[in-house]
Amino acid sequence: MKVWITKYALTDGISEGEIIAEHKIRENPIEYKSRYLCRNSDGDQFYLDGDDFCYTHECAIQKAEEMRQKKIVSLKKQIKKLEEMRFE
Numbered sequence: 001m002k003v004w005i006t007k008y009a010l011t012d013g014i015s016e017g018e019i020i021a022e023h024k025i026r027e028n029p030i031e032y033k034s035r036y037l038c039r040n041s042d043g044d045q046f047y048l049d050g051d052d053f054c055y056t057h058e059c060a061i062q063k064a065e066e067m068r069q070k071k072i073v074s075l076k077k078q079i080k081k082l083e084e085m086r087f088e
Contacts, residue, residue, distance in 0.1 A: 004060035
């Protein structure tokens with residue numbers, strides 16, 4: 001199944017990939033978590049969580065934009081903290 005990988009959207013951009021298999025992993029005695037084996041366009045294989053990819057390109061763009069906005073807010077907080085820092 002074709003997917004768009006957003007896990008590294010802020011560093012490498014959105015990339016195309018293909019889900020090869022889904023694996024259920026036990027989180028605790030009663031809960032399971034799905035991990036997806038994915039192959040990117042370079043042929044590399046790796047595991048992704050369900051929130052690391054989207055099934056449509058439009059969804060991937062929206063998610064990457066949300067990630068970008070959150071990162072901007074985080075960096076502004078970090079800059080403010082550094083600006084307020086004083087050494088004596």
